[in-house]
Amino acid sequence: MMMMRLIPGAWGDEMRLSVEAATLLTPLAAAAMVPVLIGMAAVYPWVGDRSPSAFKLLWLSPVPFITRTLLRFGAQWWLGHRMRARRGQTVTAGAGVVLMPVLTSLVAVDWLMSLEPDFASSAFGLEFMQREVIIAFCVLLLLRLGMGREPRRLGVLGGLLLTLLLLSAYFLFLPFFVIWSSNLAPNVEWYARRWGTGWEAVAWTFGLLAGVPLLALLLARARKSASWLKPLSAAVILSSLLQLGWTVLPGRGGLAVLAFCASVVGLGLLGVALLPMALRHRVRARLPAEARR
Known part of the structure; x- marks a missing residue:
């Protein structure tokens, strides 16, 4: 939403109300984090561990x-x-695009990378943020295509999805290349644990689910067609969720896998139910008072 203000164009004109609607679900996202905060000791190995360095302890x-x-x-x-108020948007957006990447990188380290405290990657925050953005974009693209008339400049949205997929491939490969070439044992072991006991099949699956849409979107026909973009967006969402599971679940046992699947399905169903309601709310809020009456 902030980038739409700073880089105006057809993509913002077509998706602004959908993006504004999605921000109304922020309290739901915060509520979903409450069980994690309550059960931190069952999730994170560093809770109660006094052996790390003073900085890690802090x-x-x-x-x-x-x-x-x-x-x-x-x-x-x-x-x-x-941003929804649409007052002072430029200043808010300028400050926000600096603030949110910093905060997102910090919580990426907290929420996911700290699951294995010995692993360290300077690109982890960017990869986390890119995954958030691509899931959000695909969900909102499906919402936009499923409600109301078809966007006039659909090719612009298809081109943006292609760009996000190229960035995804870059952020996935570059840390792997740097870590493997440096051959630092704790970081290499992080990848080694994800290439055995069936997790390599998950890696191939999420690679194909993102790779096929990337290749398909090279075709102008696919970028400009709603009938193409709907299944491609759904495949990218599934790919990103599998990638997330591949990142956090290896070595955690079957109960963790079941909890992950249950939370993804539950929150996904809530999103499917609430996003159209939020969009209708934003459409009514933007209509003139006469039209609402």
């Missing part, structure tokens, strides 16, 4: 973890509110 402790999480959701809600 950084990876419950109070700073919860504080950074609250800051991230608080900033997301405040920025969404400011």
Whole structure:
């Protein structure tokens, strides 16, 4: 939404109301994090561990973890509110595109990378943010295609999806290349654990589910067709979710896999139910008072 303000164009004209509607679901996202905060000791190996360095002990402790999480959701809600109001948008967007990547990188380390405290990657935050953006874009593209008239400049949205898929491939490959070439044992072991006991099949699957849409979108016909973009967007969402599971689940047992699948399905169904309602709310809010009456 902030980038739409700073880089105006057809993509913003076509998806602005859908994106504004999605920001109304920020409290749902925050509520979904509450069980994690309550059960931190069951999720994160560093809770109660006194062996790491002084910096890790300070950084990876419950109070700073919860504080950074609250800051991230608080900033997301405040920025969404400011942008939906459509007053002072340029200043808000300029500040937000600096603030949100910083906060998102911090919580990427907290929420996911700290599941294995010995692993470190400077690109992890960017990869996390890119995954968030591509899932959000595909969901909102499906919402836009499923409600109302078809966008006039559909090829622009298809081209943007192609760009996001190219960025995804870059952010996936570059950390792997750097870590493997440096051959640092803890980081290489992180990849080694994900190439055995069936997880390599997950990697091939999410690679194909993103790779086939990437190749298809090289065709102008696919980029400009709603009948193509709908299944391609759905495939990219599934690919991103499998990639997320591949990142966090290896070595955690069957219960963790079941919990992951249940949370994805449950939150997904809530999103499917609530996003159209939120979009209709935003459409009514933007209509003139006479039209609402």
